[in-house]
Amino acid sequence: EDKVVQSPLSLVVHEGDTVTLNCSYEVTNFRSLLWYKQEKKAPTFLFMLTSSGIEKKSGRLSSILDKKELSSILNITATQTGDSAIYLCAVEARSGGGADGLTFGKGTHLIIQP
Amino acid sequence: DTEVTQTPKHLVMGMTNKKSLKCEQHMGHRAMYWYKQKAKKPPELMFVYSYEKLSINESVPSRFSPECPNSSLLNLHLHALQPEDSALYLCASSPIYYNEQFFGPGTRLTVL
Numbered sequence: 096e097d098k099v100v101q102s103p104l105s106l107v108v109h110e111g112d113t114v115t116l117n118c119s120y121e122v123t124n125f126r127s128l129l130w131y132k133q134e135k136k137a138p139t140f141l142f143m144l145t146s147s148g149i150e151k152k153s154g155r156l157s158s159i160l161d162k163k164e165l166s167s168i169l170n171i172t173a174t175q176t177g178d179s180a181i182y183l184c185a186v187e188a189r190s191g192g193g194a195d196g197l198t199f200g201k202g203t204h205l206i207i208q209p
Numbered sequence: 210d211t212e213v214t215q216t217p218k219h220l221v222m223g224m225t226n227k228k229s230l231k232c233e234q235h236m237g238h239r240a241m242y243w244y245k246q247k248a249k250k251p252p253e254l255m256f257v258y259s260y261e262k263l264s265i266n267e268s269v270p271s272r273f274s275p276e277c278p279n280s281s282l283l284n285l286h287l288h289a290l291q292p293e294d295s296a297l298y299l300c301a302s303s304p305i306y307y308n309e310q311f312f313g314p315g316t317r318l319t320v321l
Contacts, residue, residue: 127308137299137312138252183251187308194240194305196254197267 096124098209099186101200109200109208112174116203118184119166126195128167131183133202138183171205181209213313215300221319224290230316232283232300242284242310243275246300252299258283260304290320 098121120128122202127145131138142151147162158169171178181204185197213234222228230243240259244252257265258277272294274286283300297317301310 124315129309137314140309140311142308143309185251194242194257194259194264194303195308196242196244196257196267197252197308197310198254200249202251 097186097188097198099184099198099200101182101184101203103203104201104205105206107206108174110174112207113170113172114174114205116171116182116184116205117166118168118200118208119164120184120186121165122188122198123188124189125162125165126187126189126203128160128195129166129185129187129197130169131185133181133183134179141182144165174207176207176209181205213300213302213311213315215298215313217316218314219317219319221321222226222287222290223321224292226290226317227286227288229287230298230300230318232285232302232313233281234302234311235281236302237280237304237312238302238311239280239305240303241277241306242301242303243285244284244301244312246297246299246315248296273291281316287318290318292320 102117127142130141142158142174144160150159154208160167181202184200243255246252255269256275261277276284297315299315300313304308
């Protein structure tokens, strides 16, 4: 059974701090790893990672995949209160032709205090 | 148009009712998905449609019946649901070979 584990499950920091969120996975026929941010509504897409060692960046957020260690990290620098959310890691496993669904981890609940 | 829309936003139904959830996207995506999300839990995959054909059914009970009438629309027909089916139902779409899934806002379903 495919498994995605995120840590920590919750994290409280002060505005301006840098945070690192972790995701490890065990899947058969790995295809890609995705990060989403979820506030009170639907998950919003952040990054998709398929190749090991290549960092993806968007503003203060960045992520990297380590296929050898079967893991990924999501970094957020200079955190702001608007970064408070649940950060979900999801993995796509190749099932054959066509599209595959995502298996999600339980998420990291990040709270940024002013 | 770069969004996935879902209707209704909220739905309350009894255990004997029949209702439908609707999802629409105009991004040209040929894969569409239904997920179920319970409170404080991550989304769980229910169904995947590829090129309007059901390609994955994650052993979902038959009281949930998906339908993909065309490449832009995805429905989820509900019949004889149980209170434990109360949840946020999320629709997503993606290109077939790059699984960057975009989620709709969800339908919050309450079964009485």
